[in-house]
Amino acid sequence: MTRATTRATTRATTRATTRATTRAMPPAAPRRRRLPGAAALAAALLLGCTAPGSEMGGGALDNLGTIIEAARADAPEPLEPVGAFPGVDPALIAGVTNPLIGVYLEDSGALATVGMPSRAGAVTTWMSGDSRTIAVLDPGIVIATRGLPVDLHAAEAGSVAHAVAQRRAASYTRDHRMLDSTYAPRILRLACELRAEADETLVINQKLRQTRRMAEACTAAPDGAVIENIYWVDVDSPIIWQSRQWLGPEVGAAFLQLLVP
Amino acid sequence: MVPGSRSRSVMALALVFAAAALPLTAEAREPRLPGQAPNLYGMPGAINMPTATAFADGTLAFTLNLAPDRLRANVAFQLHPRVTAAFRYTGVRLDGAPTYFDRAFDIHVLLAEESRFTPALAVGLRDFIGTGIDSSEYVVATKTLTPELQVSAGIGWGQMATRGGFANPLGGGFRTRPGGFTGQGGVLETDRFFRGDAAVFGAVSYQATPRLRLVAEYSSETRDAMVRAARAGGAIGADDGRARGIPLSFGAQYAVSDSAQVSAYLLQGRDVGVQFSLTLDPRRTPQRAQHPAPLPVSIRDVHAQAAAAQAGAGGWVTASAEAHRAALARADGTMLPLPAAARDPLAEVFREQGLRLRAAQIGGTLAGQGAPDIVLVRFSNTAHDVHARAEGRAARILAAAMPPSVETFVLVHAMGGVDIASRTLRRSDLEALQHSPEGGAAMRAAILSGDGTGLPALAPGVDPGAGVVAPPRLDWSIAPYLETSYFDPDQPVRIDAGLRGTLRFNLTDRSSVNMIVAGRLFGNIGAGRVISPEDRETLEDAGFAVVRSDGTRFYQRRVAIERLSYDHLGRPGENLYSRVSVGYLERAYAGVAGQLLWAPPDSNLALGLEATAVTRRDPDRLLGLGSYSTVTGHVSAYYDFGNSYNARLDVGRYLAGDYGATLTLEREFANGIRVGAYATLTNMPFSVFGEGSFDKGLYLNVPFSVFTGQPGRAQFSTTFQPITRDGGARVAVGDLYQVVREHRGAKRAATQEAFWQ
Incomplete structure (x- = not known):
C-alpha cells in the first residue's frame, strides 16, 4: 500500500487520489490491488482461481450458497504522486x-x-x-x-x-x-x-x-x-x-x- | 439461509474481527465510543448489569470476553430502536469441573426514553429460553445527570437476585421460582419469569474522554450460583451462601476505533476480565466503497438532445412510465445486434466498470431518419455490492458510447441467458440529473422497472444468437473453503477447511450441469456428535425419520461431492421464475427439486411453490444412495414491510415426514447486511424432537465489501442453530427468491443513491 506523503499521519486512509496526466480518456488498465493487512488475510482465505473469462460467481449457482466468490477486485492501484505541492515541478x-x-x-x-x-x-x-x-x-x-x-x-x-x-x-x-x-x-x-x-x-x-x-x-x-x-x-x-x-x-x-x- | 441445514459458514466469526480491524480504524478524527457500549453479556448495560439504554438502531455488536473461569461470545442486534436481542455462547469452568457450555438468548426493551425529568425505563429477559444458567429478569431505570455522568438502578429476579435477595414484592404467587426446565428445553420458561426473590442493583458510568468511559456497578448476582444450581439440577433463586468477593465491580471501556472497543474489568473484587467488542452502527459508518469513479455522464450537443427527446415523444425530462412503454413498444421487432466492432470495445469498458456484457442491441427509428433511438444491453453485475450502482455505471457507459440519436436505454440484468430484471431510462434524464443533490430519488422515479419480460424483440430474420457474448461452455473455479459447525456439546466450534472445486458445463442459455467437489485438508466436523440410539428409537417409533441429526456423518469422507446436478433456470411467464434441479443436490440428499416463484418487481409480496422428491445419500460412499426416500413441498410467501423489515412464511411437508410451518423475520440493510431469526413448528411433538423442542435459529449475512471497502459481491454468512435435529428440516438446494430479491422495489428504493456512485 503506497503512502503518499511526507506528512506524519496515523491513519490508513491515504491513497494518492490522482496524478498528472494528459493522456486521452478511458480509465487506466485495471490492475489487481493488494489488500492491506488483515483484510488480505481474509481475502487470501477466499481467493481462489477461476477459468479465464469465468462466469463463476456471477452465474446461476451463486445464489445456491455453494460457491465462494473470490474477492476479485479489478480496481486500479493508486499511483504515486508527483513532486511537492503547491509548486509541482x-x-x-x-x-x-x-x-x-x-x-x-x-x-x-x-x-x-x-x-x-x-x-x-x-x-x-x-x-x-x-x-x-x-x-x-x-x-x-x-x-x-x-x-x-x-x-x-x-x-x-x-x-x-x-x-x-x-x-x-x-x-x-x-x-x-x-x-x-x-x-x-x-x-x-x-x-x-x-x-x-x-x-x-x-x-x-x-x-x-x-x-x-x-x-x-x-x-x-x-x-x-x-x-x-x-x-x-x-x-x-x-x-x-x-x-x-x-x-x-x-x-x-x-x-x-x-x-x- | 436454508432452515434445517447444518450450521455452516464461509468464514469463522473471528475473521469478522480480523477483517474489520483495519479499514474501520481508518478514521479521520479521534475515535469515539458509541453512546452505549456492550456489557459483558453483549447487551446495553454497565458491566454485568443492564441499564435502560439501547444501541443505535440497526447496530450489530459482536463481543468476546474472558475471565479466569469463563469465556463468553455474544452477538447482539438492535433490531428496532427500542428492542435489543442477543445470542450468547458461554463456557464456564468451575472448581476444576469440565467446562460447561451453554447457549442463551436475551431480549431487552426500552419502555420509555429519558426525558428532562424522568429516567429511561427498560425491562428485559436474560437467558430466557431453555436451561438458563444466567436466567434472570429485570426492570431498570437510567438517568443522564450531566453529559458525562449516567446513573442506573434496577431490580432483578433469578440470577440477578442471588446476592442480597429479598422476598418478591410482586406478592405470594411470585414468591417461588421453579428450577430445571420444561420437557426437552428450548422453550420459553414463562412460569419462571419474575418469580422468586428479588434484589436491587445499580451502576454509574462516567465519560472521561470521547475515547474512555469508566463504569462501576453494584451487582445483585453471585456469579456462580446459577451454574452450580443448573449442574445440581436444584432449585434456584436464593443466595446459595457461597457469595464470594464484594458486590462492587469496576471497569474501563476504550475506543480503539469508532467501531472497535476494548474493555477491562475488576469483577467483584477478585477477578480481572477483558472484553473485545465490535459495534457496527450502519448509520455511523460512512460509505467506504473504494471503487474507481464512474465515467462522468457525457452530455450531448443541445440540438441533438432536443431532437432525440422530441422524436422520442413525451417529456423533456423525467419521462413517464407510459412514455417508456411507448418507446419499448415502438422498438419491438426493430432491434439489431451491435456489430462486433462496436460491441467488443463496449464489452471491455463494461468489464472495467465491474460489469459483464452479454449482448447489446440497437433499434427503433427517429421519425423520418434511419438513426437508432434505443439501445438494449444485457449484462451481469460482477463487482458492485448493490445493483443500482451497476445500473448507473452501465448507463454512464452508454451515454459515452451511443450516438446522439439514442434516447432510451434499456438495462437488462441477465443471469446466464435468463433475463431477471430490466430498467428503462431516458438519456436526457441521466444528463439532467447527474449533479442534482436529489438525483437519487429523481432518477429512481424516472426509471421504469420490469421483470425482464416483454422487452423489444429482434428484427424479423435476425438470429437470436447473433452478437451474443457467450460465456465459456466449460467454466470452473477452485477456492479454499472454511466450514463451521457450532454448539457440539463436546466442542463448541468445529471447523473443516479445504479446497472446493466448482465445475459448470453450460448446455444451453438456461441449463447447465454443475458439479461441486469439496476436499477436506483438515478439520473435525465429521467427528461431531450424532443422535443417540435412544433418541433415534423415539423418533422412529413416532413415525419420523432421522434426516439431519446424524449430519456430521456426511463430513467424514475426505472428498465429498456436494453437488452433481442438471439445473435449469426459466421464465415461464411474466413475473414468474422457475428452477429445476436433478441429481445430487447436497451432501446428504439426491433427487429432483423444482421451484416456481411469482415476484412482480414493484410488489411487496412474492409467492413461491417448491417440491422435492429425494433419497438420502450414503455417507460412506461417494455417489451411493441410502434407503430413505421422501417427498417435501412448501408454499411460501415473502413480504417486505418496508423500512428494512421483511418476513417469510413457508408451510408444508419437511424432510422427516413432518408437516408444519417456518416463520422467518429479517432485517435487511441496503448494503446487504441481513440479520434474521426463524422458527419451525411442525406436528412432530417436542418430546420426539428431542433437546430444544423445535427447530429455531439466527442467521447473519454480511458482504465483505462492508468491511474492506473493496468492490466485490462475496458475502460472509452464517447460521446459529442451537441444536440440529430432525424436525423442520429441508433440502438445501437453493432458493429462487435469492435471485430476484435484490431487484425488488424496496431494495431499489433503499439503494437509489448508489445509482450515482
Missing part, C-alpha cells in the same frame, strides 16, 4: 496545454494533478489517471468526488458559487451529502458567511494571477462543526484560481489550484 507541466488542476488532500497528504475535464452544464468533472473524479461547479466549487476513501456524494452549492463569482460578501445555507454504509444520505447543512479578505497576487504554474481572497466560514448542523474555506478568485473574471475546500468529516479539506485553465 514546473518542468513537468510546463508543456501541458490541456486543462489541469492540482489537488492536495490536507489530512491524508494525498496529492495529484488531475486533467481530462468533461463539461456538463456549469459543472466540470476532472478525472485522474487512476479513475478518481472531482466535480466542480463554476466558478470552482467542489460538489462531488468519486473514488476517495469517503466521497462527497453531492452538494447543493448554487448560493456559494454565485456569491464567489461576484466576489461579494453573502450569507446563505448550503449542504453537503455523504452516504452512510446503508446508502442513506447524511446531510450536513452548512450555515455560511462569505467575506472578501484581501487582494493577493499568486504565482501559479509560472503565471501571475491577480486574485481576491474570499473566506467562507460555515457552521455545520447537526454536529456544530466549524468549517473554513478559502477561495482566491480572479479580480476580473469568475475563475477560482486556488482554493481550500472542506469535503467532509472523513476526508477533510482539499487544496486546489487551477494549473492550466
Whole structure:
C-alpha cells in the first residue's frame, strides 16, 4: 500500500487520489490491488482461481450458497504522486496545454494533478489517471468526488458559487451529502458567511494571477462543526484560481489550484 | 439461509474481527465510543448489569470476553430502536469441573426514553429460553445527570437476585421460582419469569474522554450460583451462601476505533476480565466503497438532445412510465445486434466498470431518419455490492458510447441467458440529473422497472444468437473453503477447511450441469456428535425419520461431492421464475427439486411453490444412495414491510415426514447486511424432537465489501442453530427468491443513491 506523503499521519486512509496526466480518456488498465493487512488475510482465505473469462460467481449457482466468490477486485492501484505541492515541478507541466488542476488532500497528504475535464452544464468533472473524479461547479466549487476513501456524494452549492463569482460578501445555507454504509444520505447543512479578505497576487504554474481572497466560514448542523474555506478568485473574471475546500468529516479539506485553465 | 441445514459458514466469526480491524480504524478524527457500549453479556448495560439504554438502531455488536473461569461470545442486534436481542455462547469452568457450555438468548426493551425529568425505563429477559444458567429478569431505570455522568438502578429476579435477595414484592404467587426446565428445553420458561426473590442493583458510568468511559456497578448476582444450581439440577433463586468477593465491580471501556472497543474489568473484587467488542452502527459508518469513479455522464450537443427527446415523444425530462412503454413498444421487432466492432470495445469498458456484457442491441427509428433511438444491453453485475450502482455505471457507459440519436436505454440484468430484471431510462434524464443533490430519488422515479419480460424483440430474420457474448461452455473455479459447525456439546466450534472445486458445463442459455467437489485438508466436523440410539428409537417409533441429526456423518469422507446436478433456470411467464434441479443436490440428499416463484418487481409480496422428491445419500460412499426416500413441498410467501423489515412464511411437508410451518423475520440493510431469526413448528411433538423442542435459529449475512471497502459481491454468512435435529428440516438446494430479491422495489428504493456512485 503506497503512502503518499511526507506528512506524519496515523491513519490508513491515504491513497494518492490522482496524478498528472494528459493522456486521452478511458480509465487506466485495471490492475489487481493488494489488500492491506488483515483484510488480505481474509481475502487470501477466499481467493481462489477461476477459468479465464469465468462466469463463476456471477452465474446461476451463486445464489445456491455453494460457491465462494473470490474477492476479485479489478480496481486500479493508486499511483504515486508527483513532486511537492503547491509548486509541482514546473518542468513537468510546463508543456501541458490541456486543462489541469492540482489537488492536495490536507489530512491524508494525498496529492495529484488531475486533467481530462468533461463539461456538463456549469459543472466540470476532472478525472485522474487512476479513475478518481472531482466535480466542480463554476466558478470552482467542489460538489462531488468519486473514488476517495469517503466521497462527497453531492452538494447543493448554487448560493456559494454565485456569491464567489461576484466576489461579494453573502450569507446563505448550503449542504453537503455523504452516504452512510446503508446508502442513506447524511446531510450536513452548512450555515455560511462569505467575506472578501484581501487582494493577493499568486504565482501559479509560472503565471501571475491577480486574485481576491474570499473566506467562507460555515457552521455545520447537526454536529456544530466549524468549517473554513478559502477561495482566491480572479479580480476580473469568475475563475477560482486556488482554493481550500472542506469535503467532509472523513476526508477533510482539499487544496486546489487551477494549473492550466 | 436454508432452515434445517447444518450450521455452516464461509468464514469463522473471528475473521469478522480480523477483517474489520483495519479499514474501520481508518478514521479521520479521534475515535469515539458509541453512546452505549456492550456489557459483558453483549447487551446495553454497565458491566454485568443492564441499564435502560439501547444501541443505535440497526447496530450489530459482536463481543468476546474472558475471565479466569469463563469465556463468553455474544452477538447482539438492535433490531428496532427500542428492542435489543442477543445470542450468547458461554463456557464456564468451575472448581476444576469440565467446562460447561451453554447457549442463551436475551431480549431487552426500552419502555420509555429519558426525558428532562424522568429516567429511561427498560425491562428485559436474560437467558430466557431453555436451561438458563444466567436466567434472570429485570426492570431498570437510567438517568443522564450531566453529559458525562449516567446513573442506573434496577431490580432483578433469578440470577440477578442471588446476592442480597429479598422476598418478591410482586406478592405470594411470585414468591417461588421453579428450577430445571420444561420437557426437552428450548422453550420459553414463562412460569419462571419474575418469580422468586428479588434484589436491587445499580451502576454509574462516567465519560472521561470521547475515547474512555469508566463504569462501576453494584451487582445483585453471585456469579456462580446459577451454574452450580443448573449442574445440581436444584432449585434456584436464593443466595446459595457461597457469595464470594464484594458486590462492587469496576471497569474501563476504550475506543480503539469508532467501531472497535476494548474493555477491562475488576469483577467483584477478585477477578480481572477483558472484553473485545465490535459495534457496527450502519448509520455511523460512512460509505467506504473504494471503487474507481464512474465515467462522468457525457452530455450531448443541445440540438441533438432536443431532437432525440422530441422524436422520442413525451417529456423533456423525467419521462413517464407510459412514455417508456411507448418507446419499448415502438422498438419491438426493430432491434439489431451491435456489430462486433462496436460491441467488443463496449464489452471491455463494461468489464472495467465491474460489469459483464452479454449482448447489446440497437433499434427503433427517429421519425423520418434511419438513426437508432434505443439501445438494449444485457449484462451481469460482477463487482458492485448493490445493483443500482451497476445500473448507473452501465448507463454512464452508454451515454459515452451511443450516438446522439439514442434516447432510451434499456438495462437488462441477465443471469446466464435468463433475463431477471430490466430498467428503462431516458438519456436526457441521466444528463439532467447527474449533479442534482436529489438525483437519487429523481432518477429512481424516472426509471421504469420490469421483470425482464416483454422487452423489444429482434428484427424479423435476425438470429437470436447473433452478437451474443457467450460465456465459456466449460467454466470452473477452485477456492479454499472454511466450514463451521457450532454448539457440539463436546466442542463448541468445529471447523473443516479445504479446497472446493466448482465445475459448470453450460448446455444451453438456461441449463447447465454443475458439479461441486469439496476436499477436506483438515478439520473435525465429521467427528461431531450424532443422535443417540435412544433418541433415534423415539423418533422412529413416532413415525419420523432421522434426516439431519446424524449430519456430521456426511463430513467424514475426505472428498465429498456436494453437488452433481442438471439445473435449469426459466421464465415461464411474466413475473414468474422457475428452477429445476436433478441429481445430487447436497451432501446428504439426491433427487429432483423444482421451484416456481411469482415476484412482480414493484410488489411487496412474492409467492413461491417448491417440491422435492429425494433419497438420502450414503455417507460412506461417494455417489451411493441410502434407503430413505421422501417427498417435501412448501408454499411460501415473502413480504417486505418496508423500512428494512421483511418476513417469510413457508408451510408444508419437511424432510422427516413432518408437516408444519417456518416463520422467518429479517432485517435487511441496503448494503446487504441481513440479520434474521426463524422458527419451525411442525406436528412432530417436542418430546420426539428431542433437546430444544423445535427447530429455531439466527442467521447473519454480511458482504465483505462492508468491511474492506473493496468492490466485490462475496458475502460472509452464517447460521446459529442451537441444536440440529430432525424436525423442520429441508433440502438445501437453493432458493429462487435469492435471485430476484435484490431487484425488488424496496431494495431499489433503499439503494437509489448508489445509482450515482
